[in-house]
Each structure stands twice: as C-alpha cells, then as structure tokens.
Amino acid sequence: MRRLIGMTPEPSLYDSLGGMPALRRLSDAFYERVLADELLAPVFANFSPRHVEHVAVWxxxxxxxxxxxxxxxxxxxxxxxxxxxxxxxxEHRQRWLELMSAAVDDTFPDSPDLHAPLMSYFDWGTAIAQQVSQDPVGTDLGDPGPTPRWGREGLQT
Structure with missing residues (x-):
C-alpha cells in the first residue's frame, strides 16, 4: 500500500529486513541449502568463497x-x-526458488509480510539469470542499465 503525501514514507525493503546483517544471514541460510542440494550444488561448484557475501551486497x-x-x-x-x-x-530455477523461499521463512520468521515482495524479486531475477545463462561466456550483453531497485510493490522506476 502506498503512503499518502505528507505522511512518513514506508521504509525500504533493505531497512525493513534489518540491513546488511540480515541479508548476510539470508545469503548464508540460502547457500547452506544450495551446497547441500543434489540438483543445485553442481551449478555452484565453481563459485568463489566470496560469492555468498557478494549476493548479500547485491x-x-x-x-x-x-x-x-x-x-x-x-x-x-x-x-x-x-x-x-x-x-x-x-528445474534449477524452480529448486532455487524453493530453497530461497525456505531461507526467507527461516531468516525472517517474524516478518511474513516480507515474503511476497522478496519472492517476487527472486522470481523476476531468476528468470533473467536463466535467460542470460544460456549465452556463452564472453557474450556482449550490451548495457543493462543501472542496478534495479525493488520495493514492496515490485520494480521501482
């Protein structure tokens, strides 16, 4: 729900989640699941140890x-x-979303209202990741523009 002009603006998802410490916990909880998952572990086998932190920063x-x-x-x-x-x-994308949904629930058990906007972003983002992943390394993707910003109501413009 949008706030009316003159009222206190709704906090960002970043603030609502608890900032960087909370996103690190989410990333850790998710990748703990991924690396133990038979289907997804091979996809992430060559990622650097810093990947989990980079995801939280993203x-x-x-x-x-x-x-x-x-x-x-x-x-x-x-x-x-x-x-x-x-x-x-x-099947990779679907399993990724299942594991992330569980990680969101475990990381933010007292904030069920955040589940839908987070999973909406992850659904949107994984569709793009899947599409891009079909192109070979070295593909020129052009200029994708700035990092997208996501709020409770979806992609912010």
Missing part, C-alpha cells in the same frame, strides 16, 4: 541499501556476466 543494493555492488563489484553488468554459460534449466 541484495542490499537492489532493496535500496548502499550501492556497494555497483561501486565495488562491477554493478549490474558484472552480475549478468557471472551467469553466462551456466545453462540454468527450469
């Missing part, structure tokens, strides 16, 4: 927190390029 920026992913890790272009050549299949 999510912070997407959910209207600090723009550290853009300033320090290459921004939207870098994120898209990291998915090139992975060959993500429908």
């Amino acid at each position: 999510l912070a920026e997407v959910f209207s927190g600090p723009a550290e992913f853009t300033t320090s890790l290459g921004g939207h272009q870098s994120l898209l390029h990291s998915h090139l050549g992975l060959g993500i299949r429908d």
Whole structure:
C-alpha cells in the first residue's frame, strides 16, 4: 500500500529486513541449502568463497541499501556476466526458488509480510539469470542499465 503525501514514507525493503546483517544471514541460510542440494550444488561448484557475501551486497543494493555492488563489484553488468554459460534449466530455477523461499521463512520468521515482495524479486531475477545463462561466456550483453531497485510493490522506476 502506498503512503499518502505528507505522511512518513514506508521504509525500504533493505531497512525493513534489518540491513546488511540480515541479508548476510539470508545469503548464508540460502547457500547452506544450495551446497547441500543434489540438483543445485553442481551449478555452484565453481563459485568463489566470496560469492555468498557478494549476493548479500547485491541484495542490499537492489532493496535500496548502499550501492556497494555497483561501486565495488562491477554493478549490474558484472552480475549478468557471472551467469553466462551456466545453462540454468527450469528445474534449477524452480529448486532455487524453493530453497530461497525456505531461507526467507527461516531468516525472517517474524516478518511474513516480507515474503511476497522478496519472492517476487527472486522470481523476476531468476528468470533473467536463466535467460542470460544460456549465452556463452564472453557474450556482449550490451548495457543493462543501472542496478534495479525493488520495493514492496515490485520494480521501482
């Protein structure tokens, strides 16, 4: 629900979630599941140990927190390029969403109202990741624009 002009603005998802510490917990909870999952573990086998932290930094920026992913890790272009050549299949994407949903529930048990906007973002983002993953490493993706920003009502413009 949008707030009326003159009223206190609704906090960002970043703030509502609890900032960077909460996103690190979410990323840790999710990747603990992924690395133990028979279907997804092979997809993530070559990721660096810093991947889990980078995901938390990405999510912070997407959910209207600090723009550290853009300033320090290459921004939207870098994120898209990291998915090139992975060959993500429908069953990978579906399992990813299932594991993330469980991680969201476990990480934010007292905030069920945040589940829908988070999963809406993850559904949107994994569709893009799957599409990009079909292209070979080295593909020129053009300029994807700035890092998207996501709020309770979806993609912010």
